[in-house]
Amino acid sequence: xxxxxxxxxTKNEAANIEACLRSVAFADEVVVVDSGSTDDTVAIAxxxxxxxxxxxxxPGFGPQKNRALALASHPWVLSLDAxxxxxxxxxxxxxxxxxxxGGAAVAWEIPRLTQFCGQWIHHCGWTPDLVLRLFRRxxxxxxxxxxxxxxxxxxxxxxxxxxxxxxxxxxxxxxYWRKLEQYSQAWAQQRHRAGQKTSMARAAxxxxxxxxxxxxxxxxxxxxxxxxxVCTMQAQxxxxxxxxxxxxxxxxxxxxxxxxxxx
Numbered sequence: 113x114x115x116x117x118x119x120x121x122t123k124n125e126a127a128n129i130e131a132c133l134r135s136v137a138f139a140d141e142v143v144v145v146d147s148g149s150t151d152d153t154v155a156i157a158x159x160x161x162x163x164x165x166x167x168x169x170x171p172g173f174g175p176q177k178n179r180a181l182a183l184a185s186h187p188w189v190l191s192l193d194a195x196x197x198x199x200x201x202x203x204x205x206x207x208x209x210x211x212x213x214g215g216a217a218v219a220w221e222i223p224r225l226t227q228f229c230g231q232w233i234h235h236c237g238w239t240p241d242l243v244l245r246l247f248r249r250x251x252x253x254x255x256x257x258x259x260x261x262x263x264x265x266x267x268x269x270x271x272x273x274x275x276x277x278x279x280x281x282x283x284x285x286x287x288y289w290r291k292l293e294q295y296s297q298a299w300a301q302q303r304h305r306a307g308q309k310t311s312m313a314r315a316a317x318x319x320x321x322x323x324x325x326x327x328x329x330x331x332x333x334x335x336x337x338x339x340x341x342v343c344t345m346q347a348q349x350x351x352x353x354x355x356x357x358x359x360x361x362x363x364x365x366x367x368x369x370x371x372x373x374x375x
Contacts, residue, residue, distance in 0.1 A: 117184035125194035126151040172258035202275040218268030219247035225276040236332035259298035300356035319351030
């Protein structure tokens with residue numbers, strides 16, 4: 113393998129980082145940008161041969177990933193999260209692309225398979241989960257979104273690999289709830305800053321629609337009990353982000369009301 117940088121952003125990922133880095137040992141360079149881990153993430157990453165940079169602040173997912181991208185030195189970049197693994201078959205596909213056998217595409221989507229509480233989820237809208245993670249360094253950057261950032265390709269064709277990236281994101285329900293709270297708050301803050309308003313009815317409708325879409329239309333029912341759990345939690349996530357925005361709206365509206373005149 114030549115000419116490939118792997119980039120990751122981390123915070124308190126000691127439970128994941130070693131397995132992730134082992135799965136990308138074929139890369140020429142691994143860059144980790146850490147935002148103040150209090151566990152052994154940094155020590156493990158350095159022991160595994162990664163170049164680690166520590167930032168004093170947290171600007172959001174998009175800006176932090178752009179920091180990592182700026183530190184990459186090879187023509188091709190593979191962006192990963194610490195809870196993801198690159199299986200051997202995907203390694204081989206990536207190698208072919210980096211070695212010039214992928215045609216004219218400057219960026220590549222990768223299907224992602226996610227595990228929830230020990231079970232691979234094949235429906236619920238989680239599969240196929242296409243994520244754009246492999247790209248030429250000069251051809252793309254990350255959006256500046258605080259959460260749910262995207263890779264923006266300036267110009268050029270986008271291809272699609274066949275082998276799934278493995279996502280070990282939710283080993284227990286508590287992992288889901290922690291991530292849900294973080295993402296909901298970041299999403300709500302971003303939308304609030306943009307001036308978006310919402311209502312409690314909108315929040316409730318978002319939850320109901322999310323469940324119906326993921327359980328029935330996206331066949332979550334075929335994933336059994338865990339499929340039902342995933343669809344229920346997705347409904348909670350949809351409600352939660354609009355509820356967080358509603359609370360921010362209410363706080364802002366209340367603080368902007370002038371006090372009653374003194375008598």
